[in-house]
Amino acid sequence: MCDEGKNASTGMFSDGTFRFHDGDTDLGGFCTLGTFSQYAVVSEWACVALADDIPFDIAALVGCGVPTGWGSAVHAAEVRAGDTVVIYGAGGVGSNAVQGARYAGARFVVVVDPVDFKRDMAKVFGATHTFADATSAHDYVVEATWGQLADHAICTPGVLTEDIVNAAVQVTGKAGKVTVTAVGKLEERAVNIPAGMLIGYQRQVRGALFGDSNPLYDIPRLFDLYRAGDLKLDELVTRRYSLDEINQGYQDMLDGKNIRGVIIHEH
CATH class of the missing domain: 3.40.50.720 (NAD(P)-binding Rossmann-like Domain)
Known part of the structure; x- marks a missing residue:
């Protein structure tokens, strides 16, 4: 709801530009992020520090779905x-x-x-x-x-x-x-x-x-609840996909096969 999120529905990034293109056509990045990318440049206001004990595939769940439902x-x-x-x-x-x-x-x-x-x-x-x-x-x-x-x-x-x-x-x-x-x-x-x-x-x-929810406050708090055993995160992941399996991930979602499907990037 903050003013910094003004571009969330436009496909633009925080600086008002598009980072993805198909020829001369600008392609939007969802919520100013475009998180199917293996690498991304994002604004500092879109970042929350991640502790070393939280795996990336589990942390990804708390970027949106977990605080949205919990909150x-x-x-x-x-x-x-x-x-x-x-x-x-x-x-x-x-x-x-x-x-x-x-x-x-x-x-x-x-x-x-x-x-x-x-x-x-x-x-x-x-x-x-x-x-x-x-x-x-x-x-x-x-x-x-x-x-x-x-x-x-x-x-x-x-x-x-x-x-x-x-x-x-x-x-x-x-x-x-x-x-x-x-x-x-x-x-x-x-x-x-x-x-x-x-x-x-x-x-x-x-x-x-x-x-x-407030990302800067609630995301770290949700990780604390996970550590304490009061929030189940591992159980949310039904299947993990490589990036080239993304279409199968979407199909499984539409077919109701997953609670959460997670894409694992190879760097």
Whole structure:
């Protein structure tokens, strides 16, 4: 959210230039970094010091997905001990929202994901209950909370849709908070909620970028939690790829085979 990130969506680097080109065509680098490069020149404000005891392939996870998911639960949603939390999507971001909710002391951490493998892994990361569809999760929450519904719903699917947001709103109770971390297609509206559903229960729907995290503070803190055994990072990596296997990595992601795939560079 800081002003230094003004070029994050343009493909330009921090100095306002493009570093990649196809003939006369400028090619953007994602979030002013372009991290599929074996070597990169980046601004000092985009750097966080890495301790010698943290492997590079594990550190890469904490550049985005881990603080985004963890922070969505801990910072943005502000989950508290005893809360009921429903998380939609248990991939590379949602799995860390699960970890954040568990660490914050949530009583019920309910995960919704259609992929069997991801639901199984969600339990490793701290989910108390998992469901393949939103309706089954909603029915369970009604029963488990004696009709009070959830305190929080966190949306972390691969692609955000109106159905997911509506399910998240409906599963939250009075003064419930829906935190939207995922993004959808730019040409489609994902939030279309009757005003009465918000006003009548005083529900809140808010967006979260990078989990409301501060990289300079939160990334070192997450490594401390990893060292202490309170944050699982090794378990997030389903498969490692060489750079020439990058297309297979994307396909595995689309097929729901990975929690996280990591590209290992050879220097």
